[in-house]
Amino acid sequence: MKKPHQIESNLKISKPPDTSAGRHAIEGALKQVFSKAGVIRGSRGLLHLNQKGGVDCQSCAWPDPEHRTINEFCENGAKAFADEAMTETIGRDFFAKYAVSELRQRDDYWLNKQGRLAEPVIKKSGSDHYEPISWEDAFQLIASELNALDSPNEAIFYTSGRTSNEAAFLYQLFARQFGTNNLPDCSNMCHESTSVALSEAIGLGKASIVLEDLETTELIIVMGQNPGTNSPRMLSSLRRAKMNGAKIISINPLAEAGLVEFVDPNPQHYSNPLKYPVALLADKGIPMADIHLPVRIGGDMAVLKGLMKVILERESEQPSSILDHEFIRQKTSGFDEFINSLNKVAWAEIEFGSGLTKEQITAAAELIVASPTMVTCWAMGITQHRDAVATIEDIVNLHLLRGQIGKPRAGLCPVRGHSNVQGDRTMGIWEKMNPRFRENLETEFNFQTPKDDGFNTVHAIAAMRDGRAKVFFAMGGNFLTATPDTHVVAEGLSQCKLTVSVLTKLNHTALTSGRTSLILPCLGRSEIDRGAGGEQFVSTESTMLNVQMSKGIYEPVSEHLRSEPWIVCQLAKVTLGDRTTVDWDAMCADYDRIREAIPHIGLHHTSPDIRWSDGYCGIPGALIGLRQLRGRRKSATRHLPPGGVH
Numbered sequence: 001m002k003k004p005h006q007i008e009s010n011l012k013i014s015k016p017p018d019t020s021a022g023r024h025a026i027e028g029a030l031k032q033v034f035s036k037a038g039v040i041r042g043s044r045g046l047l048h049l050n051q052k053g054g055v056d057c058q059s060c061a062w063p064d065p066e067h068r069t070i071n072e073f074c075e076n077g078a079k080a081f082a083d084e085a086m087t088e089t090i091g092r093d094f095f096a097k098y099a100v101s102e103l104r105q106r107d108d109y110w111l112n113k114q115g116r117l118a119e120p121v122i123k124k125s126g127s128d129h130y131e132p133i134s135w136e137d138a139f140q141l142i143a144s145e146l147n148a149l150d151s152p153n154e155a156i157f158y159t160s161g162r163t164s165n166e167a168a169f170l171y172q173l174f175a176r177q178f179g180t181n182n183l184p185d186c187s188n189m190c191h192e193s194t195s196v197a198l199s200e201a202i203g204l205g206k207a208s209i210v211l212e213d214l215e216t217t218e219l220i221i222v223m224g225q226n227p228g229t230n231s232p233r234m235l236s237s238l239r240r241a242k243m244n245g246a247k248i249i250s251i252n253p254l255a256e257a258g259l260v261e262f263v264d265p266n267p268q269h270y271s272n273p274l275k276y277p278v279a280l281l282a283d284k285g286i287p288m289a290d291i292h293l294p295v296r297i298g299g300d301m302a303v304l305k306g307l308m309k310v311i312l313e314r315e316s317e318q319p320s321s322i323l324d325h326e327f328i329r330q331k332t333s334g335f336d337e338f339i340n341s342l343n344k345v346a347w348a349e350i351e352f353g354s355g356l357t358k359e360q361i362t363a364a365a366e367l368i369v370a371s372p373t374m375v376t377c378w379a380m381g382i383t384q385h386r387d388a389v390a391t392i393e394d395i396v397n398l399h400l401l402r403g404q405i406g407k408p409r410a411g412l413c414p415v416r417g418h419s420n421v422q423g424d425r426t427m428g429i430w431e432k433m434n435p436r437f438r439e440n441l442e443t444e445f446n447f448q449t450p451k452d453d454g455f456n457t458v459h460a461i462a463a464m465r466d467g468r469a470k471v472f473f474a475m476g477g478n479f480l481t482a483t484p485d486t487h488v489v490a491e492g493l494s495q496c497k498l499t500v501s502v503l504t505k506l507n508h509t510a511l512t513s514g515r516t517s518l519i520l521p522c523l524g525r526s527e528i529d530r531g532a533g534g535e536q537f538v539s540t541e542s543t544m545l546n547v548q549m550s551k552g553i554y555e556p557v558s559e560h561l562r563s564e565p566w567i568v569c570q571l572a573k574v575t576l577g578d579r580t581t582v583d584w585d586a587m588c589a590d591y592d593r594i595r596e597a598i599p600h601i602g603l604h605h606t607s608p609d610i611r612w613s614d615g616y617c618g619i620p621g622a623l624i625g626l627r628q629l630r631g632r633r634k635s636a637t638r639h640l641p642p643g644g645v646h
């Protein structure tokens with residue numbers, strides 16, 4: 001029995017790096033791309049990654065600048081691209097060789113390395129091997145299982161954040177035509193608390209800024225986020241902001257290398273090209289965070305209360321010169337109540353809760369007071385906490401006090417992870433439906449939507465565990481490893497009558513099957529999608545609400561691959577038969593039909609401030625949205641949890 005904390009003899013412990021990216025990022029990216037996709041194929045791919053009319057990055061949702069550089073990608077983006085651009089495939093021979101029970105012993109890294117899924121396969125009840133099945137038979141099987149259910153709510157339709165807008169729109173439409181709102185998605189596990197808090201506080205569950213705001217603001221607060229690992233191109237934007245004179249405050253238990261010093265690996269980001277090789281060879285970049293607050297885990301709300309208390313102290317010392325009173329009066333509600341509650345919070349509670357001293361917090365607050373404009377960015381370090389909603393509402397309060405929203409160079413930026421997690425929610429992938437979306441969907445497609453809210457991810461896991469769900473359908477993703485309580489999820493999945501995974505690569509969710517299980521191989525974003533109406537493109541939505549197009553460049557690695565929209569349309573036709581009111585063939589023959597329907601439904605969750613980029617449709621949404629945004633604010637009056645911050 002190993003003693004706890006017994007360190008493996010070959011484990012090397014070294015000092016954490018204090019610079020990020022630079023030549024290491026270039027080496028890492030090229031090694032991955034050339035080893036997985038080859039030099040020619042890989043290089044061609046990178047030249048199309050995040051380019052206008054090119055392939056939108058499959059990794060995170062960081063927005064693309066209007067003026068793209070040749071290497072408009074980071075190491076993560078290159079890795080995700082390379083992963084999909086592999087030409088090795090696994091099909092009937094692979095599954096004949098490896099039993100499912102054997103494959104389950106392998107880790108996801110090994111499974112991923114085996115290659116792209118090449119054809120639809122089925123694991124029949126009682127069998128330990130997947131074997132080939134035709135698309136037609138696969139849809140017939142799924143349709144018969146779905147239509148045999150006692151209630152449509154015994155089916156679960158899960159969505160990973162990689163699903164395109166077009167596929168997501170069709171998927172939610174199919175699920176609702178089938179009769180359920182059981183549409184859990186990965187957003188339930190990442191920024192759900194953001195959506196709830198921002199919708200309550202400002203009426204828009206998303207970022208309120210554009211890239212230019214971030215790069216030209218005077219102060220950026222980065223809370224509970226590690227851009228160097230999660231959205232590396234954000235570091236280039238932070239660097240640009242620093243070079244424009246901005247200050248950065250990092251609030252994070254750890255001093256992440258990306259917010260200590262950043263060596264920008266993109267040569268086109270250097271106004272003096274001679275500085276580029278020097279920076280790379282010397283591994284010398286620019287210092288990022290001006291202040292790092294090493295907050296106690298879960299102590300962010302305490303920090304925010306502390307920052308606001310100092311701001312109020314400065315206001316009392318210089319009345320009407322710190323707070324934006326005109327803005328508070330005209331655009332917010334609940335201010336007095338909020339101030340009363342803040343005044344009741346003792347500094348002792350704040351210092352205990354945050355793990356910081358008043359002096360540390362005051363230094364940061366002084367930077368805030370000195371900055372005419374401010375942007376705050378956050379991610380899972382904030383959202384995945386019990387008090388996340390209250391903490392995010394306090395981020396909003398901090399901005400409302402000084403009118404730091406709804407104007408240029410100021411606002412809120414929850415940084416999304418998966419490349420289209422936000423777009424999927426906008427398309428209606430949510431277990432709830434807002435009334436306007438429901439009404440428009442019913443009008444547009446002339447049917448009655450299911451009225452009861454569906455299962456979110458946690459409810460879906462419980463429903464499978466308790467036998468209340470019998471069919472689990474996953475559009476991408478790795479549900480088993482992405483969700484909490486892996487054992488409970490595995491048990492739930494194995495209890496299902498049927499599990500279906502639409503994937504590009506094999507993973508453990510597809511190996512943790514129901515009595516019968518199907519794997520349906522789909523096209524990757526980098527592969528050409530030829531529908532009945534010719535070559536198609538899809539779209540995704542960035543963290544900052546840009547909708548960008550994505551068009552494949554490679555021939556599919558297998559003739560059996562199908563696009564996500566095609567898979568949904570065929571599944572819907574076979575399952576719904578003549579009870580459907582949707583022309584699925586038209587939708588998957590020409591995706592413009594899908595894009596024509598989307599605006600009629602009115603986007604879920606948002607005011608109409610979606611900005612289309614890549615030049616194929618422009619709505620001057622920013623001003624409209626932000627004006628509405630300004631008009632809708634109210635502040636939350638939450639106190640620190642009873643007994644101070646845990």
Ligand code: SF4
Pocket residue numbers: 050057058059060061062063072073074075076077078230231232233234
């Ligand atoms: S920052 Fe995100 S979107 Fe951009 S290339 Fe990297 S992983 Fe892709």
